[in-house]
Amino acid sequence: MTTKSIRNFYINEEQSIYLLSHHDAKKHRQWLNICKKQLGMLGYKDVELVGSGAFGFVFAGVAADGNHWVFKFSRITLAQSVRDRLEDEAFMLSQIHNPMVPKFYGFERIKKQGILMMARAKGEDLEKISLKRGRFKAHEVVALGLKLRNVLVDLREHKNGMSPQPIVHGDIKPSNIVWDSLSESFSLVDWGSSVYAQQDAYGQPVASNIMDLMSSDISQTNARMGDVYFIGDEQMSGAKSSPRFDEQGVASTLYALASAQSCRFGAQVIPASSLGLPKEFAAVIDGMLSKDKLTRDKAGDYFIRNMPTIAKAFLPELPELKRKANIPFWLSDKNEKPDTVVYSSRKQFLRRADQNQQLRDVNDAQLDRYYKEFLFDTGDTEKAFLASISRLAKYPVVGGLSFHWKEEQLFVESSLILHDDRLSRAFTDAVNATVMLAQGISQKGLFKCCLFDARQTIQLERDATGAFIFDKLPSLAFDVVDLKASEVTRPHSYFEDGKDPDEQLQLPKQIIQCVFELNQIHHTGCIIFESLENRLKIHHYYRLLDASKELQFKTLLDRIMQYAMSIEDVGVAGFMKLPYKNTREFSLCEKQKESYYPRNPKDILNSEATKSSV
Numbered sequence: 001m002t003t004k005s006i007r008n009f010y011i012n013e014e015q016s017i018y019l020l021s022h023h024d025a026k027k028h029r030q031w032l033n034i035c036k037k038q039l040g041m042l043g044y045k046d047v048e049l050v051g052s053g054a055f056g057f058v059f060a061g062v063a064a065d066g067n068h069w070v071f072k073f074s075r076i077t078l079a080q081s082v083r084d085r086l087e088d089e090a091f092m093l094s095q096i097h098n099p100m101v102p103k104f105y106g107f108e109r110i111k112k113q114g115i116l117m118m119a120r121a122k123g124e125d126l127e128k129i130s131l132k133r134g135r136f137k138a139h140e141v142v143a144l145g146l147k148l149r150n151v152l153v154d155l156r157e158h159k160n161g162m163s164p165q166p167i168v169h170g171d172i173k174p175s176n177i178v179w180d181s182l183s184e185s186f187s188l189v190d191w192g193s194s195v196y197a198q199q200d201a202y203g204q205p206v207a208s209n210i211m212d213l214m215s216s217d218i219s220q221t222n223a224r225m226g227d228v229y230f231i232g233d234e235q236m237s238g239a240k241s242s243p244r245f246d247e248q249g250v251a252s253t254l255y256a257l258a259s260a261q262s263c264r265f266g267a268q269v270i271p272a273s274s275l276g277l278p279k280e281f282a283a284v285i286d287g288m289l290s291k292d293k294l295t296r297d298k299a300g301d302y303f304i305r306n307m308p309t310i311a312k313a314f315l316p317e318l319p320e321l322k323r324k325a326n327i328p329f330w331l332s333d334k335n336e337k338p339d340t341v342v343y344s345s346r347k348q349f350l351r352r353a354d355q356n357q358q359l360r361d362v363n364d365a366q367l368d369r370y371y372k373e374f375l376f377d378t379g380d381t382e383k384a385f386l387a388s389i390s391r392l393a394k395y396p397v398v399g400g401l402s403f404h405w406k407e408e409q410l411f412v413e414s415s416l417i418l419h420d421d422r423l424s425r426a427f428t429d430a431v432n433a434t435v436m437l438a439q440g441i442s443q444k445g446l447f448k449c450c451l452f453d454a455r456q457t458i459q460l461e462r463d464a465t466g467a468f469i470f471d472k473l474p475s476l477a478f479d480v481v482d483l484k485a486s487e488v489t490r491p492h493s494y495f496e497d498g499k500d501p502d503e504q505l506q507l508p509k510q511i512i513q514c515v516f517e518l519n520q521i522h523h524t525g526c527i528i529f530e531s532l533e534n535r536l537k538i539h540h541y542y543r544l545l546d547a548s549k550e551l552q553f554k555t556l557l558d559r560i561m562q563y564a565m566s567i568e569d570v571g572v573a574g575f576m577k578l579p580y581k582n583t584r585e586f587s588l589c590e591k592q593k594e595s596y597y598p599r600n601p602k603d604i605l606n607s608e609a610t611k612s613s614v
């Protein structure tokens with residue numbers, strides 16, 4: 001590779017591309033195309049973007065000899081010290097020779113841009129698979145448990161010559177495991193948090209040679225932060241690196257896949273013992289996710305020692321009970337899938353859940369910036385609940401949700417439209433996990449979120465005087481579904497919830513008046529005005545439920561757009577309308593009840609066979 005040929009490999013911060021300004025979106029697309037083109041010019045065929053994470057973008061291509069390569073680029077927007085980690089990642093990857101780890105091919109640094117080259121792991125990562133399939137079945141989780149246990153053993157037994165030199169991956173989670181369903185094998189990718197362990201599993205120092213002991217400051221941790229949604233308490237609190245870190249990543253991964261969540265934090269409310277897993281296996285996972293270190297370590301030892309036996313159990317696939325979503329959702333047959341983004345009242349929610357009162361004196365701008373850090377101080381169940389809302393937004397879905405915790409009850413109002421019926425089962429699991437987690441929150445309060453299609457977001461730039469630039473005023477789109485009058489019950493009002501303290505934007509009075517008039521027409525939807533110094537974004541989705549009012553509805557939406565042109569203030573304001581008839585009531589539930597894989601699966605299979613032969 002020559003310096004010149006890959007000079008332009010610069011990729012900016014990720015968001016939904018549809019929410020970037022026109023200029024930034026264009027630049028982002030250009031960069032992606034340049035990357036693809038340059039890799040093409042270097043002789044790689046079928047170049048495609050295969051993944052992106054917090055630290056980089058990952059492309060794949062086929063070399064002239066037919067081998068599949070992967071190119072990982074660090075994000076240029078990150079601090080240099082963070083970007084330098086790609087070189088450390090390259091070093092660690094080059095040290096590992098294991099069939100379950102992609103082969104290292106090389107590292108290049110072109111100006112500030114590092115590029116790590118390695119073999120492409122076959123298949124798809126387990127987070128993507130989990131989003132498509134929903135809860136993994138008992139035999140799948142157990143089989144994966146054994147494979148991951150074997151990787152942990154390999155990493156612990158790594159040697160430098162004759163000396164033990166255990167390796168910590170440091171970021172084991174579903175999206176870092178690429179699974180090939182044909183060969184039922186996987187690869188562990190993303191070695192960016194990997195280090196040589198300083199301690200063994202029992203806290204004894206590891207020093208592969210005397211030089212290590214002399215050169216490194218052994219009182220300091222060399223550990224790296226992994227994904228805060230999956231790492232265990234020791235790694236989070238900056239303890240010395242140990243193989244225990246990866247035990248925690250494995251337990252979190254198995255738990256997340258079994259429960260259709262994207263983090264480990266739900267385990268108090270939805271324990272592994274409630275997920276239909278074999279009893280012994282569930283107890284090990286719950287033990288490994290315990291808050292008590294001794295219990296965790298004991299369960300970890302048990303996992304390493306007994307997983308080969310546990311995995312020998314006969315776990316045939318059982319006939320599935322038809323899953324029902326705890327809150328309803330509708331399927332849309334529209335071809336175009338939304339690029340879903342969620343907007344929620346999470347700041348206020350976090351403030352309430354802030355048990356240590358550390359957020360009290362923090363203003364909103366800081367809260368945004370340090371959002372991740374603040375999450376550390378929030379209760380586990382609240383974290384899991386927020387993560388489950390983000391998981392919903394990974395589906396092509398639009399709609400809104402409102403959770404209201406009252407004395408002994410949880411009330412959920414919803415309007416959700418899923419745009420891909422193949423994802424119904426998985427989405428049902430995700431929705432049910434969200435409801436169960438909400439049932440586990442005892443604090444009184446309200447949480448609202450809207451899920452909208454970023455593709456429909458209207459963006460208008462301001463000129464130097466602050467006036468909006470456009471040739472023709474864009475209009476707010478809406479769907480029309482005619483519901484029978486008998487199905488229309490008391491409409492939910494936009495204003496019932498009062499003013500949201502996180503929404504600072506003062507809207508022109510006329511907009512409020514239009515929204516008030518809209519409220520008289522039967523519909524669901526949301527509209528969020530996000531006013532920045534140089535542009536205005538209007539996120540929205542609307543579903544008119546009374547076709548006879550189409551003209552009136554459209555006129556009101558057009559008027560909203562006209563009045564929006566007089567917005568001068570900066571901030572966010574929004575309204576959401578949900579159909580009142582869908583309010584569901586749930587009792588609070590601290591911990592879901594036990595449910596295990598049956599001891600005698602054959603009995604169930606036989607009784608099913610008898611039923612079907614009758």
Ligand SMILES: Nc1ncnc2c1ncn2[C@@H]1O[C@H](COP(=O)(O)OP(=O)(O)OP(=O)(O)O)[C@@H](O)[C@H]1O
Nearest residue numbers: 051053054055056058070102120121125175189190
């Ligand atoms: N060698 C590989 N073969 C196939 N796919 C890969 C490979 N490396 C990475 N990927 C894909 O790219 C995605 C992002 O890669 P990676 O996790 O290394 O990036 P990252 O920026 O460090 O992510 P994170 O934010 O999760 O730490 C992975 O989830 C996986 O889907």
